[in-house]
Structures are given as structure tokens and as C-alpha cells.
Amino acid sequence: MEHARADSPPDLVAALARARSPRRPGPGTPAGGAVRAWPGPPAAFPTAGPGDLDVQVLLRLSLAASDGSGRLRPAPSAGALHPVDTELTVGAGCSLPPGRYGYDPLRHRVHRLGPQPDGTPPGVTAALSVTARRTLSHYGHRAWPLLLLDTGHAAAALYLAARALGVSEPEVRLDGLAENPPAAVHIPPPGRRGPARPADSARRPEPSEPTPAELLARRSAPPPLPGAPSQDALRAVLATAARAGTGDLRWCAAVGPPRPGLVEPAADGAALRRYAAGEARPTLAAWAAGQAWIADAGAVLLAVGCPADADAPHIRRAHLRAGFAVHLAHVTARRHGLAARPVGSWQQADLGAALGAAPGRDWVVHALALGTRHADEENTT
Ligand SMILES: Cc1cc2nc3c(=O)[nH]c(=O)nc-3n(C[C@H](O)[C@H](O)[C@H](O)COP(=O)(O)O)c2cc1C
Numbered sequence: 001m002e003h004a005r006a007d008s009p010p011d012l013v014a015a016l017a018r019a020r021s022p023r024r025p026g027p028g029t030p031a032g033g034a035v036r037a038w039p040g041p042p043a044a045f046p047t048a049g050p051g052d053l054d055v056q057v058l059l060r061l062s063l064a065a066s067d068g069s070g071r072l073r074p075a076p077s078a079g080a081l082h083p084v085d086t087e088l089t090v091g092a093g094c095s096l097p098p099g100r101y102g103y104d105p106l107r108h109r110v111h112r113l114g115p116q117p118d119g120t121p122p123g124v125t126a127a128l129s130v131t132a133r134r135t136l137s138h139y140g141h142r143a144w145p146l147l148l149l150d151t152g153h154a155a156a157a158l159y160l161a162a163r164a165l166g167v168s169e170p171e172v173r174l175d176g177l178a179e180n181p182p183a184a185v186h187i188p189p190p191g192r193r194g195p196a197r198p199a200d201s202a203r204r205p206e207p208s209e210p211t212p213a214e215l216l217a218r219r220s221a222p223p224p225l226p227g228a229p230s231q232d233a234l235r236a237v238l239a240t241a242a243r244a245g246t247g248d249l250r251w252c253a254a255v256g257p258p259r260p261g262l263v264e265p266a267a268d269g270a271a272l273r274r275y276a277a278g279e280a281r282p283t284l285a286a287w288a289a290g291q292a293w294i295a296d297a298g299a300v301l302l303a304v305g306c307p308a309d310a311d312a313p314h315i316r317r318a319h320l321r322a323g324f325a326v327h328l329a330h331v332t333a334r335r336h337g338l339a340a341r342p343v344g345s346w347q348q349a350d351l352g353a354a355l356g357a358a359p360g361r362d363w364v365v366h367a368l369a370l371g372t373r374h375a376d377e378e379n380t381t
Contacts, residue, residue: 042110053094053123078135078149083132098115128155129182153327157215166209245324245326247321249322253370281300294369
């Protein structure tokens with residue numbers, strides 16, 4: 001039985017073109033309920049047996065809200081609107097009995113939807129879809145790229161939570177081929193290997209496991225984000241993003257004085273290569289819905305690609321992977337003591353054309369603003 005409700009734009013290619021246009025969104029509309037209305041009664045998570053994948057902890061470390069309003073979560077979301085819905089298919093070796101479940105991140109409860117399909121592998125598969133209305137309520141025609149980026153961030157949060165629980169090979173599907181659900185993460189029980197990794201799945205991006213405390217502490221630093229990151233920290237953040245966001249995306253960072261310009265990872269990954277000179281941050285601020293604080297951020301990590309003639313699977317893939325990679329880069333940034341904030345709303349951000357290359361090829365898809373000091377610390381010094 002198909003339960004997932006299809007929330008996808010009638011024409012993603014046209015939706016992205018509109019989102020990139022200078023047109024401003026109109027007045028807000030109602031966001032609707034904060035959680036999808038799953039059928040049936042909510043159930044608490046059973047205690048995990050020895051060797052089982054603890055689904056309760058997995059979701060606590062990735063998607064659960066830790067406050068009543070639902071704002072404080074391990075995964076970020078554009079406008080804190082949290083449109084991503086999670087449906088779990090549970091196989092053997094988990095703390096939940098096999099079956100299909102809807103997850104309520106506000107109450108941290110599951111709703112049983114039915115039996116698991118034949119051939120369900122051990123572990124849990126989280127299918128990620130969106131209730132578009134939530135993000136549309138604030139961002140209007142700018143919502144669709146944000147919904148896909150949010151889904152990529154949620155996939156990354158699950159990936160990191162699985163790694164923190166000792167699962168060495170969570171399998172992340174961000175190929176963009178499916179419209180709904182656009183993304184899925186399969187997590188085998190700890191100590192067991194997942195199915196053979198398809199060539200297209202996200203590559204293992206981090207050398208060391210994240211800790212549960214680190215995942216729960218992740219927040220987007222409030223702007224402004226002044227202070228240039230060290231070369232070492234910037235190189236680590238770029239390397240994480242480039243490893244995780246493979247394929248169609250190019251990764252670079254805009255840096256300010258004393259040598260303003262754009263840097264990218266050198267071929268050997270051990271150094272930064274400067275490939276454009278000149279101050280880019282004020283232009284980035286203008287392109288990002290006029291968020292002036294971006295002009296003074298210490299650096300801005302950029303995911304670039306998704307040409308104007310990209311088809312719907314390409315658009316999905318680029319945005320899902322950009323969200324996934326920026327989330328991992330955010331955790332790396334924090335490990336290096338940096339303040340960081342994702343930036344996802346981009347209009348007319350044709351970076352390639354601005355650098356004199358062919359127009360319509362290299363658009364800013366997503367970004368992570370970086371600084372060394374928080375605004376609060378600034379105010380007290
Ligand atoms: C896809 C995406 C796009 C975002 N875009 C912006 C942005 O353009 N400007 C901004 O200040 N914050 C942006 N954010 C950060 C959110 O506002 C932030 O995640 C949200 O308020 C929840 O706060 P938290 O990340 O501290 O949990 C974005 C986050 C995501 C995931």
C-alpha cells in the first residue's frame with residue numbers, strides 16, 4: 001500500500017527558474033500543522049535489545065525536536081520551518097518490531113502504518129519527503145530549492161547519527177531519480193554491513209566519528225559571523241564538502257582581506273588554490289535575498305553548479321547533495337571552532353558568468369557562511 005503523499009512541484013525546472021528570478025515572494029500564507037498527520041495512535045519506542053539498532057537514539061540524534069516549538073533540532077531548516085517528513089521501514093535487528101512507521105519529531109513518537117514489504121533488509125530505511133506548504137508559507141516561489149536542500153540536510157543528520165552509533169556504512173540515496181520520496185537513508189544494525197553501495201551513493205565523507213553531544217549541540221550561529229577562518233580550518237571545511245557533495249557540484253569559498261577572492265581545494269586536497277581575485281562577498285550578499293551580513297562573514301563556502309538547462313533529476317540531485325554536504329561541512333566547521341550558518345536562498349547567483357565564463361552554467365546552489373567569532377562575543381569585546 002502506497003502511503004506517501006506526493007508533495008512535489010508540477011514542474012521543477014520552471015520552479016527553479018522562478019526561484020532564481022529577482023521576483024520577491026508575496027505575503028505569507030498559513031504553514032499548516034507542524035507534523036504530518038500520521039494515522040493511528042502514537043507509540044513510544046521500545047528499549048533496544050543487545051546488538052539492536054536503537055531507532056529511538058538514532059532519531060533523537062538526527063531529527064527529533066528538543067523543545068515544544070520544534071525549533072531546536074540536530075538538523076537545520078530554512079526559516080526553521082522543518083518541512084521534512086520521515087517514514088521508516090524497519091527490518092530485523094532494530095529496537096522497533098519490523099513494519100512501516102511514520103515519525104513525529106515533535107513528540108518523538110512513531111505511528112505504525114503497516115507491515116514491512118517482502119525483502120526488507122535488516123536495519124531501518126528512512127524515506128524523506130516534504131510537506132511543501134510549510135516552506136511555501138514563507139518563501140513562496142523561492143521554496144522548491146530550499147525544500148530539496150532541507151531534505152539533504154536531514155539525510156546528513158541521519159547519516160551522522162548512524163555513524164555516532166557505530167554504523168560504519170549507512171547508505172544514502174540522493175541520486176535525484178525519484179520524485180517522491182526524493183531521498184532515503186538505509187542504516188543497517190551496528191556491526192553489520194549494508195547492501196553493496198551503489199556507485200552513485202554519497203561517499204564516506206568524514207575520517208572520525210561524530211559524538212552524540214556534538215550532533216545535539218549543532219546550531220546555526222546568529223549573524224553577523226565576522227573573523228576569517230585559518231587556512232587549515234577552511235581547507236578542512238572545503239575538503240569535507242567536496243568529498244560529500246561529489247558529482248555535479250564544484251566547491252569553493254569566498255574570502256576577504258588581505259587577499260580577497262575565491263579559493264578551492266587543490267587537486268591533492270592538501271592545499272587551497274586561489275582561482276579568482278577580487279571581493280565577492282558583497283555580491284553574494286546581494287544574491288542571497290539581500291542578506292547584508294554575508295558581506296562581512298569571515299568566509300563563505302559555496303556549492304556551485306546546476307546549470308539553467310538541468311533536468312528535474314539533475315536539479316534534485318544537485319540540491320540534495322549540496323544540503324547533505326553543507327551539513328557535514330557545518331559539523332567540521334564547528335570542530336575547528338568556527339561559527340557557521342547555512343544560506344540557501346539565491347537569486348540570479350550566476351557565479352560563472354560573474355567571473356567571465358559562459359552564463360547559465362555555474363549557479364550558487366547552497367552556501368555555508370563561516371566566521372571565527374559569534375555576534376554575542378563581538379558585542380562583549
Ligand atoms: C537549506 C537551508 C537554508 C538556509 N538559509 C538561510 C539563510 O538564507 N539565511 C539565514 O540566516 N539562515 C539560513 N538557514 C539557517 C536557518 O535559519 C536555521 O537552520 C534555522 O533557523 C534553525 O536554527 P538552527 O540551525 O540553529 O537549528 C538555512 C538553513 C537551511 C537548512
